[in-house]
Amino acid sequence: MSILRRSxxxxxxxxxxxxFHVQAQQKRSLTHGDYDGWESLSSDRITKxxxxxxxxxxxQEGDARLEIMPYRQPTxxxxxxxxxxWNFTPDDAFAVGKxxxxxxxxxxxxxxxxxxxxxxxxxxxxxxxxxxSLEKFAQVKAFSIPEKEGSWIAxxxxxxKPAKKDPADSTAKAEKPKKTDGTKLLVRSLDGGKSFEFExxxxxxxxxxxxxxxxxxxxxxxxxxxxxxxxxxxxxVESTIHExxxxxxxxxxxPNSSYLAFVTTDDSTKSEKPYYSLMLYQTASGSxxxxxxxxxxxxxxxxxxxxxxxxxxxxxxxxxxxGVAEDYxxxxxxEDTTILDEDRVSLDxxxxxxxxxxxxxxxxxxxxxxxxxxxxxxxxxxxIKQLEDREVKNVMLPSKIENEVAIAWSDQPxxxxxxxxxxxxxxxxxxxxxxxxxxxxxxxxPGMPSLSPAGKYVTWYASRDSAWxxxxxxxxxxxxxxxxxxxxxxxxxxxxxxxxxxYGSGGWLADDAxxxxxxxxxxxxxxxxxxxxxxxxxxxxxxxxxxxxRRQSIESEERFIDPKSTLxxxxxxxxxxxSGMYMGDYEGKKLEKILMTxxxxxxxxxxxxxxxxxxxxxxxxxxxxxxxxxxxFKDLKKVSNLNPxxxxxxxxxxxxxSYLANDGTPLQGLLFKPEYFDPAxxxxxxVYFYERNSDGxxxxxxxxxxxxxxxxxxxxxxxxxxxxxxxxxxxGLPGPSAYNCIIPGVQSIVAKGFVDAENMAIQGQSWGxxxxxxxxxxxxxxxxxxxxxxxVNMTSAYGGIRWxxxxxxxxxxxxxxxxxxxxxxxxxxxxxxxxxxxxMDRVQTxxxxxxxxxxxxxxxxxxxxxxxxxxxxxRPAWLLQYNGEDHNLRQRKNRKDLSxxxxxxxxxxxxxxxxxxxxxxGLPAVEKGRTLKYELED
Numbered sequence: 001m002s003i004l005r006r007s008x009x010x011x012x013x014x015x016x017x018x019x020f021h022v023q024a025q026q027k028r029s030l031t032h033g034d035y036d037g038w039e040s041l042s043s044d045r046i047t048k049x050x051x052x053x054x055x056x057x058x059x060q061e062g063d064a065r066l067e068i069m070p071y072r073q074p075t076x077x078x079x080x081x082x083x084x085x086w087n088f089t090p091d092d093a094f095a096v097g098k099x100x101x102x103x104x105x106x107x108x109x110x111x112x113x114x115x116x117x118x119x120x121x122x123x124x125x126x127x128x129x130x131x132x133s134l135e136k137f138a139q140v141k142a143f144s145i146p147e148k149e150g151s152w153i154a155x156x157x158x159x160x161k162p163a164k165k166d167p168a169d170s171t172a173k174a175e176k177p178k179k180t181d182g183t184k185l186l187v188r189s190l191d192g193g194k195s196f197e198f199e200x201x202x203x204x205x206x207x208x209x210x211x212x213x214x215x216x217x218x219x220x221x222x223x224x225x226x227x228x229x230x231x232x233x234x235x236x237v238e239s240t241i242h243e244x245x246x247x248x249x250x251x252x253x254x255p256n257s258s259y260l261a262f263v264t265t266d267d268s269t270k271s272e273k274p275y276y277s278l279m280l281y282q283t284a285s286g287s288x289x290x291x292x293x294x295x296x297x298x299x300x301x302x303x304x305x306x307x308x309x310x311x312x313x314x315x316x317x318x319x320x321x322x323g324v325a326e327d328y329x330x331x332x333x334x335e336d337t338t339i340l341d342e343d344r345v346s347l348d349x350x351x352x353x354x355x356x357x358x359x360x361x362x363x364x365x366x367x368x369x370x371x372x373x374x375x376x377x378x379x380x381x382x383x384i385k386q387l388e389d390r391e392v393k394n395v396m397l398p399s400k401i402e403n404e405v406a407i408a409w410s411d412q413p414x415x416x417x418x419x420x421x422x423x424x425x426x427x428x429x430x431x432x433x434x435x436x437x438x439x440x441x442x443x444x445x446p447g448m449p450s451l452s453p454a455g456k457y458v459t460w461y462a463s464r465d466s467a468w469x470x471x472x473x474x475x476x477x478x479x480x481x482x483x484x485x486x487x488x489x490x491x492x493x494x495x496x497x498x499x500x501x502x503y504g505s506g507g508w509l510a511d512d513a514x515x516x517x518x519x520x521x522x523x524x525x526x527x528x529x530x531x532x533x534x535x536x537x538x539x540x541x542x543x544x545x546x547x548x549x550r551r552q553s554i555e556s557e558e559r560f561i562d563p564k565s566t567l568x569x570x571x572x573x574x575x576x577x578x579s580g581m582y583m584g585d586y587e588g589k590k591l592e593k594i595l596m597t598x599x600x601x602x603x604x605x606x607x608x609x610x611x612x613x614x615x616x617x618x619x620x621x622x623x624x625x626x627x628x629x630x631x632x633f634k635d636l637k638k639v640s641n642l643n644p645x646x647x648x649x650x651x652x653x654x655x656x657x658s659y660l661a662n663d664g665t666p667l668q669g670l671l672f673k674p675e676y677f678d679p680a681x682x683x684x685x686x687v688y689f690y691e692r693n694s695d696g697x698x699x700x701x702x703x704x705x706x707x708x709x710x711x712x713x714x715x716x717x718x719x720x721x722x723x724x725x726x727x728x729x730x731x732g733l734p735g736p737s738a739y740n741c742i743i744p745g746v747q748s749i750v751a752k753g754f755v756d757a758e759n760m761a762i763q764g765q766s767w768g769x770x771x772x773x774x775x776x777x778x779x780x781x782x783x784x785x786x787x788x789x790x791x792v793n794m795t796s797a798y799g800g801i802r803w804x805x806x807x808x809x810x811x812x813x814x815x816x817x818x819x820x821x822x823x824x825x826x827x828x829x830x831x832x833x834x835x836x837x838x839x840m841d842r843v844q845t846x847x848x849x850x851x852x853x854x855x856x857x858x859x860x861x862x863x864x865x866x867x868x869x870x871x872x873x874x875r876p877a878w879l880l881q882y883n884g885e886d887h888n889l890r891q892r893k894n895r896k897d898l899s900x901x902x903x904x905x906x907x908x909x910x911x912x913x914x915x916x917x918x919x920x921x922g923l924p925a926v927e928k929g930r931t932l933k934y935e936l937e938d
Contacts, residue, residue, distance in 0.1 A: 032903070039623075039642045046614050052069070054066060055639075121158050135192075141157060142155075145210075147208045155188075182202045185198045207260075210233065211257050213233060242288060247264060259283065261322075278293070278322055294327065300386050304328075318379055357419055363803075373388035387406075408431045467483055468526075481515070482534075521549065523537055535587075537586060538569070563586045569584060581594050594634070603616040611630045613631060620698065650675040650676070656694060670696070670724040672722040684911060685720065727742065732822075742771070769787040769788045778842075784846050791818070794820070798831065853883060857886075897932070917934075
């Protein structure tokens, strides 16, 4: 009997080993062709009652789908192919959204050069959650549902094509369609019980509570018959608010639908300088009033009503906020019609006295041309007060205006320094929204102020003092909130020559009784009236166990914190990288772990009226799928199933490694290993780096075409090790710091015995690209290197421009990532010694450089300087310059191309694969666009 059992046991073992072997052989490596079908999850939503869940799943190329299911029966999924822009309705009864045309069909039509008007159009779906029925509408241009309440939908259809003449009827004439931008609008209850139709509608929108709909009729032919209408959805009565003007825009209902405000003009549609009026309609009385125009009392001198600024009401409907722009300025030279365009002078004048240098001015030109200064209209007295002006341009209004005061700031006195000092101060003001009066609170504050919910305090983080500050608006006193607490509130790992920031705050208790402020690990409750009694509500468990606690706001419309409510905390262990949730209270009496696992958790959402939640969870091996549960976090259920094809692909694993930098600093890094890793084998290894990455141990990394850096899953799946070390910087020594941290990290992995030390490579982009360039001047231990957008000459880059923002690059070297900590003339040797260009003669490593001609962050001539130096030195080097591309590739076609070239380059040097023709023959200009030269040498 025992022999039989032993035989059966051995047979089972052999069968399992055979099954494992077959399964291993069935799995394959990732290819570049896998990217398009790789899925991601987005637009996850839960109804207010917590009974229904939905989310989008989208491949990188192809047709997305919407999955909707009952919360308690997640297997009963309704799948709507090609859905887009969806949402649940405010009454929790329906899901609505668009259905876009099939991806492959559109692609085929584009290949046939089909005209835009003849391309397939979107449809719309209405899904009844309880009945499970699906209704569709074709040829849909746009749709809308109310924001908060109501069971209505408005559907705008595409323009109908004119009827074609019947060829059999020789007497019939095709009816000439009338010219208009408007199309048909269908307004109906979601259950189909009520409906209204309107023609030539240009724009439309519901009131937040779903009791009214406004819509604008477009002009027809040359008639001045544009108009704005309102529909009372309860009574079904439609009213014309105003008609005959050329434009109606910026429509805005007040929170309780008492008013509708909009701006309008009767100037010609061809007018380059139209003047607008601000109109106010009362829904109860049906009265309309022009409440402001360019001649209104109280607005900015030489001002006009702005069409570019949104309108906003206060929550109590007593105030209407709008924008006032500078009046149009005319110049004789501009208006002189005797000058030909070809004779007009075009130049930029850089003046030393300018607040902003010319590239910044040009970058911001469009925004400045549309700049509007906020003003407020008192809806009872109809008086206007100007809140912003040319000196103070930044009044901070929340999305819900519930206080009668606001905060404003101005950096105008310090703006000239911004080209080299990005930590300039701000002057902070208190603004009375009733009178428009401004009171200076503090000058030259190095931080962004915020107003407490009840309007009693202004707070900011004073980075120069590493302290949190509150300003009591009643007593007009400044209070240091954290001076009596013996833990740092500045970012402890900050390692650049700038003022460290804070760890943020977690909200205010009701009636501004206390503010929650974070240190690196724990959370403090501080009463501004008694900061000496500050209380650590996380009980010191954070710093003790190296766990970062952060309060989770689970109420979607939370304004302040109920001190009697439960405190929910996200938790992240710095050492193990585990994460999860804790539960406590605001008195600091209890702190309970309710979830802590080796995963990454994020995207927590709670149903508005119940305890049901959505949350995302991932590891390197597990897709970031959606889970449902409740606030106990005890029984999370996975409802999505992203990328089932991953089970057939060699994926690999990741582990956290620890090592010492050359100066003895403890560091961590990530080591990615291929599937079926064999420690007795030798593997080629890629090394990638950018600042610190080890906290991302449990991040899922999607196979995708590269925007600039190696795709880690692709290389791991193709039997590479990938090592990602953390880097700690010493000020003034960015290059040596990289060497100090990266090289011993690589050596620690090599010492484990499974790295093919003769076949290692490094790759990085931007700051990582700089470090690649520096390292290959210091060591020949790498067989190949990839440097994307590298700064190789800090002396020439220092005086350059970041064209994406128009800013001078000075700040980068003096204050931030480049970490020199002084000007070029103060520290010339630091700039030279940290610049790889001056040591290019030491390079023996073949290099693949990517630097694009519209790089908005790093001047692309830096890549040229590196390439030309290596070419001059007769070192193997290639420069990929994608035409019209930015710092990181934006166009998917170029990302796919870069992915192929990166893998071919590293496969050649680290695996001995044949070189592609683009490496051996190059790509002559006469062959540009005609071939890609991917073919491998014989």
